[in-house]
Amino acid sequence: MKKRYIFFRGLIATLDLYTDEFVRIYMQQGAECLVLDACHMEDEMVRLKAFLLEKVTAVISMNNIGMHLEFEQEQNIWDQFQIPFYNIMMDHPFHYKKALDHAPEQMILLCMDENHVQYAERFFPNIRQVKFFPHAGIELADFTPKVPIAERKIDVLYAGGLARYAAEGLVPDLGKIKEFDAFELVHRALERLIQEPELTTEYVIEQCLKDINFKYNNIELGGIISELRFLDSFAVSFYREQAVRTLAESGITVTIFGAGWDRCEWEHENIVYGGELPPVQILALMNQSKIVLNTMTWFKRGAHDRIFNGMLAGAAVVSDTSQYMQEHFTSGSQLQLFSLKNLNEMSRRVRYLLENTDEAQCMADCGYQSALEHHMWKNRLEELMAPVMKQ
8 A cells, every 4th residue: 555644844944854855765665745834734734634535654743843733623633533643853852841741642752862762751651652763864965976075175064053042032930930949950950961961951950859859740840840941952052162162272163053153252263153054055065074073962862963964974073972872883983972071082083083084084984884874864764664664
């Protein structure tokens, strides 16, 4: 039987890039794909209703887009038609507490970090299925040979915004929290995250509550963590700034893209800021970069697509480490891993790669082959849908 899938696009450029890749992969396999404009869902309901006249294999969405749709009041479409709704959670689940608390029965939550799986299983018991679904990469289909490392124009590329400026809008009125001194707890939690970056935000918040002998149940704790989730973005942004600044101050030119960098309190002559660019243009720039630098979005048992996109662009990738990365890669072979606690060592390794382009090329070649064989979105989707394909 022909496989039929539903997708959503139009809200976030990065998610659209993934969606377009998913659709391309499935259509190459002969599947029928309906792509709905998430910005105009009222107009799209007619197309959706017509598509549902035949059996639908699955909905594949990201960050809850299209999860709560109804033809009739209080009857979720995916539950009504018994269609699996694969919800790929690109961010930590604690960012979407309200939506996930009211998830349809047909939703399968796919988390990019194994810690997120454990978090969802603990704090969202209403969700029947939670699975680990690691990040993957996209290779630009320009069919031109990869430019050798030594001939690339950009020394170090960092593509990622400083989320702390956007996260300032997530900070609740801490003075309204009467159960404990929220100002003191936030200060202690952020300080510990900076000092011990291997820890997760949820773990640190819970430990800080235990330190003051605050009693809670899972429902209460999940609410507190969600309220204080801005700490995650603050910690991520702190280390993004520190990584880039460390390289710049050691004399290495870093080209950066993403929101927020223009609001930094510091400047450096070795920083080249290119503003915000569409994701496809970032992929093209990775193909012109000797080194692609990555810092995780506080994923301690996961990865980031910057890693695999950089590998597939033929660049030498340098990234902070995680349990997932240590299990799947050998530092110095397919990429270079570093600890957030030792950014000076990261800087020395970056300089070494820039000065020894033959070794950088060898690492980049190994990284490219590894990503091509094991870490493209087609690999993830094949594994995800394997049970469905047997039906």
